[in-house]
Amino acid sequence: MTRLVLLSGWGCDARIWQPLAPCWSAGLEVTTPDWPGYAGRPPLADPASLGELAAAMAADLPAEAIWVGWSLGGLLTTALLDHLPSPRALVLLGIGERFVHPEGVSAQALADFRHAFERSPDTAREHFLRWQLGGEPDPRRARRDLRQLLGTTAPASIETLDAGLGQLARLDNRHRLNAASCQVRRLAGARDPLLAGEVLADADQQIADAGHCPMLSRPQHLAASLAAIADTHRPDGERPEPTS
Template sequence: MSRLVLLSGWGCDARIWDPLAPHWSAGVEVSTPDWPGYGDAAPLATPDALDKLAAAMTPALPGEALWVGWSLGGLLAAALLEHLPPPRGLVLLGCAPRFTLGPVSPEELAGFRRAFARDPHATWRHFLRHQLGGEPAPRQAHVRLRDLLGETPPASLATLEAGLAQLAQLDIGAILAAPPCPIRRLRGARDPLLPAAQPDETLLEEAGHCPQLSRPAALARHLEALLEELSGERLA
């Protein structure tokens, strides 16, 4: 059985992956663990401590699986490679080496963090809308996202604050330069949060930052193809 572990990004819990459920092949075992502080997962006392995060996530991140980290989830998964045994491979979905490398400047992120401190719920809702700007039908994608997540953040405020700090601080450039396992990069061609596409990135056409919502079947096919490539197993 080939295994995929799907890791969500800032402000979204594991339900973001639900649209992919009908599209997996029979030979794929998929798990969607929540980060600590999201969903039903207990928050960490120090949510920005990567060693504590690694310890909490160890049971959910087996070495024989292909990890898929989306957005902040990709940054965190790559950072955890320095704390955990390497997996079969890592897919960075919608993830640059630094979050502030592209359209979102450090100053804009700092302003977003100040806005979150003033009104976390409204700022969270604004971010959900903003990240959907590259989808072919943003309003439809937003309705789907609200249906999945509801009207309140799916994580503790301390966890969300720590996540924003990680978006500002994490830089996985050195890990990409000397990876401990195969790393593949996948993104929507119209992702509004990323810099210009690089030669090592595979593009999902007609998709933005959230291909889980706009192109779930295509995303599932791409991930299964990467799983076949890195595992050497043909899926049923």
């Protein structure tokens, strides 16, 4: 059975994946572990340490699985290729080699957001959630759905969230992706407001009528796309015999 491991992004815990639950095809094992510091999981002593993160997530990210990282989750799963055995495949959802981009979210825009977070973490997080939903076909409905999933309380401590913003600012995975020993697939909502045009153009698949959160606006489409990727990476013993 092919295993998918879905990892969430900044400010959202694993509940973000719940809309996909009714959409999975048979033959898939899907897990949605939380990052350390999220949803009651103990935080790292140093929330910015990739070494500590790898040790904490090793059991959740087995080499026989396909890792699916959304947004910051994609940056982190890529960075963990330096610390953990490579998966069957790595899927980057709504993220490229890095988060900051002069034609997407600029370094200055992220720096301004970090200052706003320092002043009022709850207000800044609410602004970020609205910002990332701007490309969905019905942003108000997507915001309502997200609130129903996550509630109004931040899912992680201020220290964990602040470390995540630092990782969004600093992580640059170009060399890791160039040297990756597993296949890397890139998916993106065609209307993602956080991605530069060239990052969207580099995606292996653009999900129509979706923004940064296709798990909210196009759950069936996203689940089908991930299932199709998983099908190409089934263990050899599960592959159908070729027909003559």
